[in-house]
Amino acid sequence: MRPRPNIAAMSGYTPGEQPQVGKLIKLNTNENPYPASTKVMQAIRATTETALARYPDPHSTAFRHVAGGILGVDSEWILCGNGSDDLLTMLTRTFVGEGETLRMPNPSYTLYRTLAEIQGANVEMIRFNDDWSLPDSFGSSDGDPRLAFLPNPNSPSGTVVPMDGVAEIAERLPCPLVVDEAYGDFSDSNCIPLVSANSKVIVTRSLSKSYSLAGLRFGFAVAQPEVIEQLVKVKDSYNCDAISIAAATAALADQAWLADNRRQILSSRERFSAELSQLGFRVQPSQANFVWCTHPEHSHESIYQQLKSGGILIRYMSYDGWGDGIRITIGTDDQLDACLSELQKIVNA
């Protein structure tokens, strides 16, 4: 067996822990703590009875029409994926060949690095400034990057590069800029308005977080049709299944559900952030459904371990050249209270 040298050498992406059993309070992978819209359940039931034996619509037409209406873009500008990770994969395969360079900020979503490794490509990691703004070098043409990924809001920080800053970066870059808005529905702004102005801007979205559908795998990209046309060549013919298409379409159509859910998450986030500050944490103001924080006196890895022992799962993260910290997903108020109660014991011990 001779796998490609880049594959043999790599270790692969490690997703957050996904325990499939047990009574854990799960605040580690940015899932939404509330169930999806009941319209989603209805759509799944209807599809299950009629549509499983046949191949699904390879173009997810129904979803693209609904999403286009909501976002104010033509459906030709939308491409659907089996989770937004599927779209990140398509983008990398379309633009970055062996030995070429993919640019990403650091600390951010480490999957981008894995996608480059699978291609046999190089990764250029541009360190965020200490205030989570981007240095000018992120928009530079030095090193001939073929694709740049910018998670916005970023994970783990929950911070946002403002739209005019993104526009300027896209203008300067010699390659497409993927604005990964997996957490965009929780933010005060988004970059979809930039897509029509600049064919280099590609926005990706996920239904995992803001629509409570992580288990379903559905995401989409918004880009100019000439970009979509290239990505489609790399897309698996039937990448989205019949149930997911129907469920995702119903989810997007229920914008009232989204608004209610968002209001609840943002309210919990503000309260939780304030309480963490009271416990001595340095809390990064977040525009996502999680908060990133550090504590000046306690080991972050130890906090993670102690919470885990108490049945609460959060994410401990450590980044070369940056340091470590903990990322906590905004759960229900009860879950957050349980977490705060444990944290209080830890920091006062």
Added chain:
Amino acid sequence: MRPRPNIAAMSGYTPGEQPQVGKLIKLNTNENPYPASTKVMQAIRATTETALARYPDPHSTAFRHVAGGILGVDSEWILCGNGSDDLLTMLTRTFVGEGETLRMPNPSYTLYRTLAEIQGANVEMIRFNDDWSLPDSFGSSDGDPRLAFLPNPNSPSGTVVPMDGVAEIAERLPCPLVVDEAYGDFSDSNCIPLVSANSKVIVTRSLSKSYSLAGLRFGFAVAQPEVIEQLVKVKDSYNCDAISIAAATAALADQAWLADNRRQILSSRERFSAELSQLGFRVQPSQANFVWCTHPEHSHESIYQQLKSGGILIRYMSYDGWGDGIRITIGTDDQLDACLSELQKIVNA
């Protein structure tokens, strides 16, 4: 925008027509005409109520345990995919780099060629012998192939290379041999017994055809753990969604359903093949859920068009260096009777 030159140059794979509306008799993409097991519907209902907000099990553990038990292999030898196309993609990305060579027979599944094109790899197409056996060159190390795909049963022919022939090819090849058994459940034999004897043999399966779940997207590969370990690095973390995992697990667990369905499809296939012969078609004996046939006196493209005008969709196929013909999926007996009735009018016109 600068897509990779191989992407810009390629046209992409064109799947069979998937009309999403209308009353067509659809015999063009080898779907199963009968609904899936009711156990599948029950599993979907149970999952919809509980599991959508959280990420799915990245390893599809439940499915692998059930499938391992049925196939007599350890679950470590099984890898699940978002349709078997997802596995074909992972295999290509793991083994075939830019400028390297992927080997496939011709005529066969043209997606293999597309997968090579996406990688920027070369395709070596080895023509089947006129009796649909493989020439010795398919097992040769000439040209240093990095991966070979063998659909078995093959599409469009429905023919099978016997297990000992496959074993001999794998022995001689300098690279892994993927035995694509998308239609394996309809065949008299399969190559899973070869996997334990030779780490170069990788078998892929689909639930689209034999389990009536084309709309669900689920497939799996059987290979030695050292092979699976490499493929996992290329797998999207959450490639299979929670509903699909539950539904596929329930489908495989209902082997009585599979046996009944298979018996019906094979019975219809034999009758349909005999009736086609009566109409003057040359019918290739099939071990799949479709038949490939030619007519010495009529245009195959015209037959396809006339059937389509009459509301019956079949597949017309033309292959360089081979010729053309029609491929008809085994539908219900009523659907096949309607097709035969139209064909009778056409050949007697």
